[in-house]
Amino acid sequence: xxxxxxxxxVFEGENVVYLIDPVDGPTTLIDAGVPSVSVRxxxxxxxxxxxxxxxxxxxxxxxxxxxxxxxxxGELQADSGAEVFVxxxxxPLVDGSGRDAYLDLQRACFERWGIPDxxxxxxxxxxxxxxxxxxxxxxxTTFTHGDRFPLGPESSSKESxxxxxxxxxxxxxxxxxxxxxxxxxxxxxIHLPGHADxxxxxxxxxxxxxxxxxxxxxxxxxxxxGADPRVEHxxxxxxxxxxxxxxxxxxxxxxxxxxxxxxxxxxxEAILTHHDERTERTRxxxxxxxPATAWEVSAELFGDLEKIHIMHGPGExxxxxxxxxxxxxxxxxxxxxxxxxxxxxx
Numbered sequence: 001x002x003x004x005x006x007x008x009x010v011f012e013g014e015n016v017v018y019l020i021d022p023v024d025g026p027t028t029l030i031d032a033g034v035p036s037v038s039v040r041x042x043x044x045x046x047x048x049x050x051x052x053x054x055x056x057x058x059x060x061x062x063x064x065x066x067x068x069x070x071x072x073x074g075e076l077q078a079d080s081g082a083e084v085f086v087x088x089x090x091x092p093l094v095d096g097s098g099r100d101a102y103l104d105l106q107r108a109c110f111e112r113w114g115i116p117d118x119x120x121x122x123x124x125x126x127x128x129x130x131x132x133x134x135x136x137x138x139x140x141t142t143f144t145h146g147d148r149f150p151l152g153p154e155s156s157s158k159e160s161x162x163x164x165x166x167x168x169x170x171x172x173x174x175x176x177x178x179x180x181x182x183x184x185x186x187x188x189x190i191h192l193p194g195h196a197d198x199x200x201x202x203x204x205x206x207x208x209x210x211x212x213x214x215x216x217x218x219x220x221x222x223x224x225x226g227a228d229p230r231v232e233h234x235x236x237x238x239x240x241x242x243x244x245x246x247x248x249x250x251x252x253x254x255x256x257x258x259x260x261x262x263x264x265x266x267x268x269e270a271i272l273t274h275h276d277e278r279t280e281r282t283r284x285x286x287x288x289x290x291p292a293t294a295w296e297v298s299a300e301l302f303g304d305l306e307k308i309h310i311m312h313g314p315g316e317x318x319x320x321x322x323x324x325x326x327x328x329x330x331x332x333x334x335x336x337x338x339x340x341x342x343x344x345x346x
Contacts, residue, residue, distance in 0.1 A: 004046030026058035063213025074136030090198030096137030114293025152184030194238025226315020
């Protein structure tokens with residue numbers, strides 16, 4: 001397995017994609033980066049160091065739809081014939097069919113979160129300038145939780161089906177029809193939504209390691225709420241994904257940004273604690289200034305925001321406020337399309 005750092009200053013920066021080039025199996029790329037000239041050059045250089053060219057790629061597994069992970073996939077597919085796999089929840093954003101609907105939802109959320117006109121115009125200007133990062137739509141094959149991607153000869157050509165649809169709820173090896181464990185190493189898709197609706201980790205069946213995309217990161221805490229407002233009950237959903245990682249005995253996780261994480265369970269626990277503390281701060285803030293919009297709460301939590309953080313700040317405040325509503329600790333009132341939150345009365 002080879003990790004390839006991409007020349008990317010967009011979003012979280014320091015993207016990492018991963019190449020699996022087994023002798024007898026499909027040449028597999030985990031994630032793809034944004035479709036810029038510098039990223040394409042970085043990727044080609046990294047592939048060349050491993051003795052692989054873009055034309056050699058057999059398949060691309062996407063952890064999620066965000067453009068710094070999927071934007072280059074369509075271009076790579078056109079140049080290699082590689083199959084592009086993405087969780088069914090994120091497929092419309094990668095194949096292009098759902099991009100307009102997503103933009104409409106984003107703008108509706110900016111209204112619900114109460115983002116004022118001036119920062120909203122700044123945000124929209126920033127997002128309009130990033131439209132090319134979506135890249136060329138890819139012809140995708142969808143997968144769901146538990147699907148298995150063999151890394152050996154049982155899927156060794158583009159003409160064969162590289163996805164064998166075994167269903168399982170764990171990362172353990174799957175017996176064959178005669179009751180024996182399969183001889184071929186494989187990756188198992190584990191759906192871990194929160195940061196994105198289709199966010200998926202790919203766990204090795206024969207060793208305690210996984211590619212986790214942006215489920216956990218070594219430096220930052222992945223944004224929840226603003227990064228993908230399609231996620232229902234975003235904070236509760238993300239907490240569930242973190243608990244899965246915290247309870248799973250992985251020795252190492254390969255994230256979508258920066259360096260490997262040597263104790264994934266501990267990192268997941270740390271992010272859970274972080275969100276517990278942020279929920280408390282959100283509750284206290286609402287008690288101090290409520291009634292308040294997500295934007296007004298985010299200003300207390302995060303201070304002044306610019307560029308993409310104008311979206312991520314109130315989005316994360318919204319996720320925590322909605323969790324308080326679900327728990328009966330806050331109420332929500334809609335006024336002309338904007339959500340206003342108040343502390344629950346006893």
